[in-house]
Amino acid sequence: AGSTEVDRAEAEEFLRMFHAENPVAGPVEPRIDAVMREIDATGTYWHTPEELAFGARAAWRNNARCIGRLYWRSLQVRDLRTVSDAAGVADHCFEHLGAAFNGGKLRPMISVFAPDTPTRRAPRIWNEQLIRYAGYEQPDGSVLGDPRYCAFTREMMLRGWRPPLPRGAFDVLPLVVETSEEGPQMFPLPHDKVQEVQLEHPELAWFADLGMRWHAVPVISNSQLVIGGVSYPAAPFNGWYMGTEIGARNFGDGDRYDLVPVVAERMGLDTTDEASLWRDRALVEINRAVLHSFRTSGVSITDHHTESSRFLTHLEREERAGRRCPTDWSWIVPPMSGSQTPVFHRYYDTEDQRPNFVTDDGATRRALQGGPPAFG
């Protein structure tokens, strides 16, 4: 029950790209020959450490949804391709959290575990990010915690996970690593690896009483890294947060923590009249609290204005380098004050490029529904 053979054209295209951008690697032809022979023999091939590191960076550079690509060269790549057992993957994920946090000065980082091969399926991490908060449906229909993960949380409890007592709005879910041999395995996150920031507002003293907090390091863990035809389904990566991801989406969305009506109420706004723009005003204050709290806690974070103009710098550099930069407007334009950011006011190349990160339906289902398992 392995995956199919590596696509030779994709392998060759990647090798040509790697050698073209990295002259120090020498002529590409011998390497292509060797890789083709390796695919003949095994159905796949093993990237050199340099190819792997470049491939991961190029995948970031090519991801049309990411506004943070200016620093793509700085990605730290942890080569963990020999790790393929559930406990090993989990342990290295926890190490990743610590190394990426780096005392608050976050480091963009990726941990690449064993690839899919024709003879052996790679491990899968179920969680959407290494750190995610449980969502508990309450008897009255409301949700304690993150509603996005209600189904996942329920499934984890069926699998034997015991939530902390008393349950809270920020209970860290266990990490689930599945291998074809072991099936899905749960691993609680070590407390010292879960760095969090308590939220307070620079002016509104009552904001701290809401008891909101968020984790410092966003490590996306259910995307597949695809390089030259080889798939790395377990390749968790992180940058640092852009404030709106937390303040506008995680806290602001009606089907997440839904904090806008709560904050508007505390601010004394007229929530009976949409034209008072109470939603907009509360949204801004929530986002100010996020940026302020991360900053005073000494944890890297960026605001959407700064990151937008950095992204335009990135586009210029890519253009000067003669490369296209695939960009998805609807993901790049921030979820608040869109037209106040320079990324709003232009068109982009949209054609997909490889290497890249891709998320398939099965991975999304496991991350949100907590199953079914990848390996029957």
Add this chain to the structure above:
Amino acid sequence: AGSTEVDRAEAEEFLRMFHAENPVAGPVEPRIDAVMREIDATGTYWHTPEELAFGARAAWRNNARCIGRLYWRSLQVRDLRTVSDAAGVADHCFEHLGAAFNGGKLRPMISVFAPDTPTRRAPRIWNEQLIRYAGYEQPDGSVLGDPRYCAFTREMMLRGWRPPLPRGAFDVLPLVVETSEEGPQMFPLPHDKVQEVQLEHPELAWFADLGMRWHAVPVISNSQLVIGGVSYPAAPFNGWYMGTEIGARNFGDGDRYDLVPVVAERMGLDTTDEASLWRDRALVEINRAVLHSFRTSGVSITDHHTESSRFLTHLEREERAGRRCPTDWSWIVPPMSGSQTPVFHRYYDTEDQRPNFVTDDGATRRALQGGPPAFG
């Protein structure tokens, strides 16, 4: 120097659609036969008043960029197809402004002037909207008025337009109507047709001192209405404003009135630190001022939250009617607080449909550059 023959397939498709949606019009076959004979004889055909009215409404309904489509059936259609001289077009445009304003209770309305035919080119209105404000480049490089129309303004002055003295930030540009016989002709707008709202803020008293105002009725005048293969290049239409069009874009964009830094300064915000979200805060207050001022002046306006949820109602109705609703996410999601509106959180049909409004490059150039003329 006429346009080419009407596309028969497009004509037939439209007639089938009209008859399918309007059973009272009777069987379609006789009408198709008649239209085909008319195209044989003249290269074009004349819509019945009912076809014209339905076609204009369907064009609105099909426009992927418009969030205001819930009320598409209510569009008032002024059949002015026999009007094709510059002065006649201008006069009826001024009448349109008065009828659409309707004492503040705005009426969605379209005035359809003579179509393009193989023997006679239709009149063209150069202006992007009937009411637009001049932009004057100042010796110090700054702009008085609307920078979007600097080139258009310059061109009008070369053509003999005399700005009012002293020049102001809200000088209404002349209307330019071009016909193939007369060339471009300028018509000053009658004062009583230019209804405006002075801006004040519900709480910030100094806001009124900024001297900002905006016109009440947005009449887009350089889009072509295309129905069943027939083009109506002069077919100005209006709804009412959604506040963000004025508050976020016209006042907020850096290359328009660029009010955000000015308001942030008056609010005493820390404009040296992007993370203070001074742009976002000032933007919200400008938009509150817009909604508040229109409302207290008794002029129809809508906010982006209300209009977003109306649009979802429209989508449901269209779905129930078995129709696709072409929708462009990047135009429908408002330019501020995007993710706070329900339209942000879904996908849409994107395939174009006819009838529709289309804007060609020549029309855009005339609206922004003030030329070159459509008819050499």
